[in-house]
Amino acid sequence: MVNTPDNTGTYSAPVDDAGGRLPEDPQLAAAMAARDRLEQLLSAPTPFASDDGAADPAVTAALAAQELPRHEYLDRLLAALAASRLIVPVAAHAVGGPKPVRLGESAPGIPAHEPHTADAAEDAAELAVRLDDGHLALPVFTSAAAVAVWREDVRPVPVTPQRAAQVACLSTDQLWVLDPGTRDLRLPRPAVVALAGGEDWIPSWRNEPVQAEVAAQLGAVDGVTGVAFAPGEGAELRVFIRVDASAGNRAVAAALEQCQYVMVNPAWGEFIDTVELCPVPA
Secondary structure, three states, X not given: OEOOEOOOOOEOXXXXXXXXXXXXXXXXXXXXXXXXXXXXXXXXXXXXXXOOOOOOHHHHHHHHOOOOOHHHHHHHHHHHHXXXXXXXXXXXXXXXXXXXXXXXXXXXXXXXXXXXXXOHHHHHHHHOEXXXXXXXXXXXXXXXXXXXXXXXXXXXXXXXXXXXXXXXXXXXXXXXXXXOOOOOEEEOHHHHHHHHOXXXXXXXXXXXXXXXXXXXXXXXXXXXXXXEEEEOOOOOEEEEEEEOOOOOXXXXXXXXXXXXXXXXXXXXXXXXXXXXXXXXXX
């Protein structure tokens, strides 16, 4: 009995000396198929063939601008990241080759493993990071060196920001964490969602349609007489709510509770990441 590749170079089922086809060992066939997929991936053209793993100078400059207000810093950083490439970590899975088999014996077990997909960003989702607030984020990196600081048992793979955003939206809580292990920078959910759809991110502090809808919903709350917006300091958006204090403290507290209820609606998640509510007595 001999095992022969077919004329395309891929694995064919075993044949006996008389030319009859014998039952194929499923584990051996799976290993050979995984090898064929790997060869196809390695031979496919890649836009990152000359990537040396270094951080993009524009991204480095944006990260270094720590003197900027938080909203300007994030605005500049996301623009630089969107125009660059990201690096994602991919875990190395052990692939065991077939061991010698005596005639008449079944093939020994091949070490179990999960074959990589054709998409490094999908593989990186296996290494999603749990943030302090409980949310799950896709780890993305500015450089191969930053990946090595985080974990030495993974390999860095460059990907487009849009693909990394799409996987984050499908496999995590629509979040990126940039350079975990060094910066641990959580990037706004709406920015990741916009990038996944190939759109420019318009932060809520300068997104007039979003602000108009927020103002309409908050303005419908009894006791609220005005709504204004500004970039947040500890959050993405600061919302100033003017509340009529003439009805007493209990009425003011009830109005503010209703405003908080309005803003925790999950529907805002794709437009506003985090909110600071600032009551202003009137």
